[in-house]
Amino acid sequence: MYYSEYETEPREKRMKRKWKGVKDVLYAAAEHSGEFRDRLKALGACPNDFKDFADYGRIPPLRKRDIIGMQEEHGLAWFLDREPGQLSRIYQSPGPIFDPEGTEPDYWAWSEGFFAAGFRPGDLAQMTFSYHMTPAGLMLEEPLRDIGCAVIPAGPGNTEKQIEFLTQLPVTAFVGMASYLKVIGQKAEGAGYDLKNDFRLEKAYVAAEPLPESLRSEVETMFGITVRQGYGTADVGCIAYECMELGGMHLSNYRHVEICDPATGEPLADGETGEVVVTPFFTDYPLVRLATGDLSSIDAGQCACGRTARKLTGWKGRADDTAKVKGQFIYPVQAAGVMGKYPDVANWQIRVKNPGGRDVLVVLLEIETEIDEKVFAADFQAIMKLNPVVETVAPGTIPADAPRLVDERTFD
Incomplete structure (x- = not known):
């Protein structure tokens, strides 16, 4: 079809x-x-x-x-x-x-992709992309409605509530990042749920990050579902x-x-x-x-x-010189605007990693004085839409000619 x-x-x-x-x-x-x-x-x-x-x-x-x-x-x-x-x-x-x-x-133009992934009229889809300012949530919800699916506009995060929806409602389809569906599965298993019996998921449509076959296989096996991906931009x-x-x-x-x-x-x-x-x-x-x-x-x-x-x-x-992390682009020039608020930062670098298949954004700050890392992380997130791990290092640790952004992720 x-x-x-x-x-x-x-x-x-x-x-x-x-x-x-x-x-x-x-x-x-x-x-x-x-x-x-x-x-x-x-x-x-x-x-x-x-x-x-x-x-x-x-x-x-x-x-x-x-x-x-x-x-x-x-x-x-x-x-x-x-x-x-x-x-x-x-x-x-x-x-x-x-x-x-x-x-x-x-x-x-996402309707074709959802249909090719097995989405059909009557599916109940849990949407975990953001509805706040960025287009992902609504961009991917409207084609689902065109197909004839109902949508739970869950948005990202609040994993306990995500599990509540998935267990108390007949959710047949997940839309979001594969790495986040894995997190939901791990937390649900930790809470004592049987993912194949307590959930009614049949399929997932994932995007906004690379999908290595190892992650696809792990999530498919975990839930007993099919996982298909789409590729697009805002x-x-x-x-x-x-x-x-x-x-x-x-x-x-x-x-x-x-x-x-x-x-x-x-x-x-x-x-x-x-x-x-x-x-x-x-x-x-x-x-x-x-x-x-x-x-x-x-x-x-x-x-x-x-x-x-x-x-x-x-x-x-x-x-x-950009990287895409959890569906958001990281622009070094924009990050420089955040750093400008902290004159004691002598040098800085952003590193993107994916230990265990989950993206982590690390911000290295060369600084001699103490800094409130929680305040800095909040300022960074307000501009960059991503919550970083903040690490302070001694001046001279980061080479002067080092790139502002280093993507260390592997996708085996």
Whole structure:
């Protein structure tokens, strides 16, 4: 079973349809987006100069760090084809960056992915992504409602309450991070629950972090469920999703996805590893060739599920100086704003680890005097949306030329 006819259309037909979507974005951006007009001007081009995907690949990608500065300088409306009050919602993600949401049905295009993961009308889904400022909770709730599922807007944290919902209500589906579902399972087992008899879970849809096969297998075995993942961002929504056959994530039918050379932005051939660059088919907030910073490759093989879209082969690291932790991006420049409140900090570094498969954010502070670590952690969390482990070290411990952000995670 498929959610839409696009999932099984011939590839040649799909690419013709996607080229029409890309052209609509091109013309909308050229008319309404100050950002894209500036890019075209620097390129010495107009929309009519781009006749096919090869031409399109000559447009320099747009990077999120540039959007942050442009939004600060020009305001959100500089990017839009309408007044902000005519949108559906406006979120804010770390950066900070505003994420507009238009009014079209299934705007973020997650419905196909949920359906491919086995979500059906009548499922009761427990949503553990945040509903506060960032788009994840509502972004993933609305497609569930479109399918015909009911949703418990649990949000993140408060694990005891999560267990209460899962045991007292007929919850059949979990939506959130696989690492958090593992934590829920471990705490429930510690409280004496039998996860296969006291819970009614059948499936989980996970996102916002890498999913190593070891973690998938552990959670599936723990609960006796299937776990499938989706891949997307707060800017563009769904980029790709897994089906029951696994072996990669099918590219969304509602975005044009390229794998590009991180240095030049030029598209690479299928099978080569490069940066994921996405054009969502938005015309209210037209984003032309948005560079995600994530590395992957494309598998052009046929899938046994019958879906004809090519697949991303999985997350293979970052191409820039950011890291994604628990669904939130860490920008060193934003962290520097927090450090500016503490003049006694001589140097600092952020380290991301995942002991036991659970992400931990460690902030090292070089400082001679004492610091209230709880106050610092609260200030950091208020800006970065993540609660750090704070460690103080003696001045000179962190090399002067050391990177501000070090991702030490492994995903075996």
